[in-house]
Amino acid sequence: MKRAMKIGLGIVLFLLLAGGLLLLAIRTNGPAVLNGIDRLTGGGRGVTLVSNTQYGPHRDQKLRIYAPAKADRDQxxxxxIFVHGGSWSWGDPDDYTFIARALAPEGFVVALxxxxxxxxxxxxxxxxxTVTAIGQTARIAPQFGGDPNRVILAGHSAGAYNVVQAALEEKWLSRIRVIPRGVVGLAGPYDFxxxxxxxxRDAFGSVGAGPESQPVNHARHNAPPMLLVHGERDTLVKPRNTRALAKALRDAGAPVETRFYGSFDHNAPLISFASPWRNSRDMDDAVVEFARRVSKVSVPVQAESP
Structure with missing residues (x-):
């Protein structure tokens, strides 16, 4: 009996230690931990890194493009294009390959x-x-089976700000002549x-940025369709950001969809893309459905023969 109790106590202590180490690792670099868990529990899913490059000389200007096994230049x-978060101060696309493994098998070329x-x-x-990376992706993705006329932008947290601001403030994408079919913002700051x-303050206030830096102030009727996702328990980027932007877009007559999750904190939308969580949540399904819908190829109507 005593031996069994000792073994049981040892197992409990081991699990507590393992859990504590996991929490510490997540706090230190959550995306990298998610990436490892996803690969262990979900495998590679037939997704291949087809381009490992830089779009500029700075070490952070990375571009990684992934394609599913069924990618075909003829189809x-x-x-x-997914842009990571990290308060504009940290983050690495190489820690987010779980995003590619979640989305590429659903019929997309995915750029990080x-x-x-x-x-x-x-x-x-x-x-x-962000705009330069979008332009570079549109230029080279056709080599790997991507359609530059059907681009969807997506991002989490600071990355959501980047893609939403770039899509709404017209001067940005006009530089590269890319018109996104849709934009997905996950837990993004849009009105801060x-x-x-x-x-x-470090990223904006230190250089004297003002209201022009806010996506909510660039809502326009011809904005690309947007899907904005936020957790009600997000205390880092409060859900009022998504509500404010959605209202501004609707008031301008632009298409916007929102999904609020009562149990989600700031990182939960991101976690929803990683195995094993993506099998038990509908958020990634919502993103895939939205991306498929807005990127659908329009078939021209044939005139009837006289």
Missing amino acids: PLPII AGYRLGKDGRYPAMLED YPFDKDSS
């Missing part, structure tokens, strides 16, 4: 784009980089001026 697939961080990435540098956090 090009829509492209999802980095951007300059910290002092080097202060506004508007993070937007300049005046800047009241260290991360936003």
Whole structure:
């Protein structure tokens, strides 16, 4: 009996230690941990890294493109370009390959784009980089079965800001002549001026940015369709950001869809893309359905023969 109790106590202590180490690892670099768990529990899913490159000389200007096994140059697939978060101060596309493994098998070429961080990435540098990465992806993705005329932008947290601002403030994408079919924002900050956090003061206030830096102030009737996702328990980027932007877009007559999850915190939308969680949540299904719908190829109507 005593031996069994000792074994049981040892197992409990081991699980507590393992759980504590996992939490510590997640807090240190959550995306990298998610990436490892996803690969262990979900495998590679037939997704291949087809382009490992830089779009600029800075170490953060990374571009990684992934394609599913069924990618075919003769039948090009829509492209999802995902931009990571990290308060504009940290993050690495190489820690987000679980996004590609979640989305590419659903019929997409997936690009993971980095951007300059910290002092080097202060506004508007993070937007300049995001736009350059979008343009570079549109140029080279056809080599790997991607359709540059069917681009969907997506991002989490700071990355959601980057793609939404780039899509709404018309001067940005006009530089590269890419018109996104849709935009997905996950837990994004869209209405945070005046800047009241260290991360936003460092990235925006330190260079004198003002209301023009806010996506909510660029809502327009001809904005691309948007899907905005937010957790009600998000205390880092409060859900009022998504509500404010959605209202501004609707008031302008632009198409926008929102999904709010009562049990989600800031990172839950991201976790929903990783195995094993993506099998038990509907958020990734919502993103896939939206991306498929907005990127659908229009078939021209044939005139009736006289």
